[in-house]
Amino acid sequence: MEPRKRIKRAIEWSLKFRVDASVNRARAGHLDLPHGGVSSPVYMPVGTKASIKGITYNEMKEMGCEILLSNTYHLGNFPGTEVLDHFDGLHSFEGWSGNILTDSGGFQMVSLLKLANITEAGVEFQSPVDGSMMLLTPEESIRIQNSIGGDIMMALDDVVNPMSTPERLEEACHRTNRWIDRCIEGHNPIKPQNLFGIVQGGLDLRLRDISLAGLIPKDLPGYAIGGLCGGEKKDDFWKIVAHCTDKLPWDKPRYVMGVGYPVDLVVCACLGADMFDCVFPTRTARFGQVFTTKGFLKLRREEMKNDLTPIEPGCQCSTCRKYSKSFLCEAFHKEEATCYLLSVHNIYFLLNLMRRLRQSIVTNTLDAFVKDFMVNWFGGLENVPKWVFDAMKEAKISLE
Ligand SMILES: [Zn+2]
Structure with a gap:
């Protein structure tokens, strides 16, 4: 094939990022985005109308949410790009005035669809609508993310479980680096959008370095650390995050994908990560589980029927301000839809934890904050796991 002759001007990305303060590797940052500012570290709730179930955008705003994550795969199916183009994007279609980050759609396909196959061309999958074979290219x-018009778009990467074979991990790492050029080339800068690249390489530091070396010269407005949360050991998890944040540019936001467990958020933020997303807070709410400063709490009807205190005394979320544990247990067992009250608390908990x-x-x-958080969460310094101590040592944060 002839090399492309077209010379494209370097894209001017609109995102401006600054570090307001830092303690060792941890940063208090600020992202200036088309739909307003975002203070970081920040937890981004997954928030298309279909997935936040019952929580309104007004409630999200009241909780102080400045950026939501939307799933490209779902939006590409419904309402579809024609409708989104007609409305000039998701902001006006859904009436959300804050920022939106869209994923590439690749992860959803690989995890949701049985028949997904990744080739150099893209992600092949069977249409859930008519069963025909389709192809999601970078x-x-x-193109779909341009139609959605999110403030941050994610590059399509070769999604691979960190437990895959070394050959498969190597292939995914190199392919993700090749695909970033096709993502940049495919971007139509009609709206002020920003593209993040994704660092791959599983648990192999050499592959992570290859990925970093391929991505950083692209001078993208931000970078994500992908390929974690596939069941790897906590020791491996934090070391990969630390390795990547150490090498990523200081003046760009770093997003650790798929992390939503409170302890992990605190550890990653101390290691220099700025952005997080995960469906865990809403998923765990469906099983009657809520976050508290003293760790997980399972709402049990028998134990809590006379407990008139809120989930977390002092919590300013709308659930804790209105309802007791006793009420929530009763409601939860009678009407499954009330699990949205628990989702509100869990999302607020993470938003507030990052604030x-x-x-x-x-x-x-920061040292005192982290120590206080860990001692409360694990019920004493003696119960804090070794991997947390090791990660905090790397972050130069004393828990003693
Ligand atoms: Zn609450």
Whole structure:
């Protein structure tokens, strides 16, 4: 094939990122995006109308949410790009005035669809509508994300479980680096959107370095660390995050994908990560599980029928301000839809956890904040796992 002759001007990305304060590797940052500012570290709830089930955008705003994640795969099916183009994007279609980050659609396909196969061309999959074989290429992923009009778009990567064979991990790492050029090429800069690249390489530091070396020269407005949360050991998890944040540019936001467990958020933020997303807070709410500063709480009807205190005393979420544990247990067992009240608390918990952590960076009290959080969560310093101590040592944060 003839090399492309077309010379494209370097794209001017609109995202502006600054670090307001830092404690060792941890940063209190600020992202200036087309739909307003975002203070980081930040947890981004997954929030297309179909997935936040019962929580309104007004409630999201009231909770202080500045950026939501939307699934490209779902939006490409419904409402589809024609409708999105007609409405000039998802913001006006759904009436959300804050920022939106869209995923590439690739992860959803590989995890949701049985018949997904990755080739150099893209992700092949069987249409859930009519069963025909379809292909999501890097160009097509960006075309759909252009129609959605999110403030941050994610590059299509070769999604691979970190437990895959070394050959498969090597292939995925190189292919993701090849696909980033096709994503940039496929971007139509009609709206002020921003493209993040994704660092791959599984648990292999050499592959992570190859991925980093391929991506950083692209001078993208931000970078994500992908390929984690596939059941790897916590020791491997934090070391990969630390390795990548150490090499990624200081003046760009870093997003650890698929992380939503409170302890992991705190650890990653201390290691220099800025953005997180996960469906875990809403998924675990469906099983009657809620986050508290003292760890997980399972709402049990028998134990809590006379408990008139909220899930977390002092929590400012709308659930804790209105309802007792006793009420929530009764409601939860009678009407499954009330699990949205628990989702509200869990999402607020993570939003607020990141706000408080940010504040402790600004006031240079991060050590005390992290120690307090870990001691409460694990029920004493002696119960904090070794991997947390090791990660905090790397982050130069003392828990003693
Ligand atoms: Zn609450």
